[in-house]
Amino acid sequence: MYNTDKFLLAGVMGWPVSHSRSPIMHNHWIMENKLTGLYLPIAVKPSGLSSALSMLKPLGFAGCNITIPHKQTALEIVDASDEIARTIGAISCITVQKDGSLLGTNNDWYGFIENLKQETPKWRADAGPVLVIGSGGASRAICYGLIREGAKEIRIVNRTYSKACDLAKVFGKTVKPIPWNKRNEALKDVALVANTTSQGMTGTSPLDICLKRLPLSAIVTDTIYTPLNTPFLKSAKLRGNHIVNGLGMLFHQGVPAWKQWFNIEPVVSEKLRKKIKLDICKP
Incomplete structure (x- = not known):
């Protein structure tokens, strides 16, 4: 003590x-x-x-x-x-x-994983591909946590493609960099999608992504908690996806x-x- x-x-x-x-x-x-x-x-x-x-x-x-x-x-x-x-x-x-x-x-990786487990008790890292949006510090931590939990495929999209490639170099073949202009297509067949950018935070513009190809079974998470439900999460919830905001993280x-x-x-x-x-x- x-x-x-x-x-x-x-x-x-x-x-x-x-x-x-x-x-x-x-x-x-x-x-x-x-x-x-x-x-x-x-x-x-x-x-x-x-x-x-x-x-x-x-x-x-x-x-x-x-x-x-x-x-x-x-x-x-x-x-x-x-x-x-x-x-x-x-x-x-x-x-x-x-x-x-x-x-x-x-400790960010731990916060992200524990939040997912608490809000979605049946979640499994190996349930299917994961799409992580962004390649900053939070993205790196989440990739680490997902791989530690057993994720088999993590797709990274970032406005600067070279930064997504940098993560693939750090974490190996589990991480697959994808160009920003392919972000909507990258949603196909994923089990989890995580926004790690600041887009959607109070005072910023919403995340620019179309969820049309996202499976309804996919979990949608955001590391942001101001607001509690970003436009990204609202859109996902409206179409029927389970959402997890960043407050638990x-x-x-x-x-x-x-x-x-x-x-x-x-x-x-x-x-x-x-x-x-x-x-x-x-x-």
Whole structure:
């Protein structure tokens, strides 16, 4: 157990970071576990990431989460990273070690997989081809998680085809890069489709994809949770597909972060879900 007499500090670094509900979730857990501390949103421009990370130890932080657009850059800055982060090529969580060094890992894959399992208990990674839209840090983490769970074929579509090819080089023959102009055709016979881009997030344009070829049996997921149901998810639900939004991914990736920072396993409760849903849906 972490020293409960100490004022606990953690946070999330991103640019922008105002959309993140991580502070609500982590501060809820701080109160629920009767701890004294604070989890802060930290807006950091890309040019200032190295300086910001260097201040974690002097300011007394136990660690921090890393979000868009810093996940891949952070990997190059931390003092050490585990095999998961190195394989994915991106960091979502940093822990300040006792000697002040920064250790990076990636919990996004775990959050994505646990969210799918909770919302779709009968889901199997080997049920059929998977289409992943995007090739950034979240996409890399999801590919890692899917392969770990036994996926046999993952199709990657990205506006920049070379970036999709880069993922195939990292993860091998399981991952098949597909040109952006073939994205609609790539939906044929898939069992799962996951949007990992920011398209559809509040303030952005919707994801440009036609679901006509998507099987009605396919599960449709989005890593976005603001709004809870993106235009992409709404379209999928309207035609009869089972949908899973990104809110559960947020919750579940937070659990291993707490284990790493405080040696405490927080509970993803219905009370927490309601609290964050109300905040997202408020006018």
